[in-house]
């Protein structure tokens with residue numbers, strides 16, 4: 001996470017299209033990491049108060065294409081359906097050598113190239129990006145240069161870690177694991193709390209125990225070098241209470257089978273959405 005190109009040295013101007021949850025998190029990460037606000041333009045029809053406040057720092061809001069000059073990097077953080085409707089308006093911001101970084105789910109490189117042109121990097125972040133703890137998977141089109149790939153890497157790393165892949169087909173499975181994955185973890189917290197209530201705990205206490213257990217265990221996993229399986233084994237005494245629960249969770253039709261089916265369903269849906 002720390003070997004990224006310093007953002008202060010990145011070629012500008014950078015145009016961010018869509019400053020919603022994810023685009024806004026990226027912009028905050030860039031500015032916190034030294035990107036010069038005057039080098040950033042934001043295209044956003046309904047800017048939040050936070051985004052409006054950045055204008056006083058020098059960020060430009062809704063410039064016309066003629067005002068931005070030759071754009072080095074265009075970051076597209078629109079909803080995919082918005083892109084289909086409004087993407088053509090972005091074409092004016094991108095020249096043939098503009099790096100176009102898209103974080104839109106289920107939108108293939110070819111579709112982005114068709115609308116925006118440029119040299120496209122397709123990326124899939126996830127929601128812990130909002131606290132700088134996301135993981136993003138990125139894939140570059142063949143016309144993306146080495147230096148452009150470094151720029152994309154640095155911009156994406158502002159919200160967490162980045163993994164690069166060569167095969168765009170893997171993006172559907174990536175979406176199913178890390179893109180949608182935070183929802184599975186939140187569901188785990190919900191169901192652990194519900195099970196606690198079923199076991200006799202007051203709802204408020206069950207919710208707090210489940211929440212802190214999921215959050216604390218996630219942090220432990222994050223800080224540890226050990227695989228998740230080792231951490232699990234470390235807290236499972238033979239014949240103990242944890243072993244009794246894991247006998248259910250790891251039994252036939254247990255979590256492994258359930259998770260495999262869930263990820264396969266999300267992968268299939270991602271493929272369908274890309275059509």
Ligand SMILES: NC(=O)c1ccc[n+]([C@@H]2O[C@H](COP(=O)([O-])OP(=O)(O)OC[C@H]3O[C@@H](n4cnc5c(N)ncnc54)[C@H](OP(=O)(O)O)[C@@H]3O)[C@@H](O)[C@H]2O)c1
Nearest residue numbers: 018019020021022043046077078079080086104105125127
């Ligand atoms: N959030 C996540 O966890 C997550 C994870 C992985 C990938 N993504 C991807 O990130 C992208 C953005 O998601 P999000 O959650 O950040 O959505 P979002 O909060 O709805 O952000 C999209 C933003 O784009 C704005 N917008 C609408 N039309 C526009 C136009 N013509 N030009 C410029 N901006 C326009 C929207 O404004 P209005 O509010 O006025 O419509 C909104 O502020 C999606 O493609 C999603 O697949 C998100």
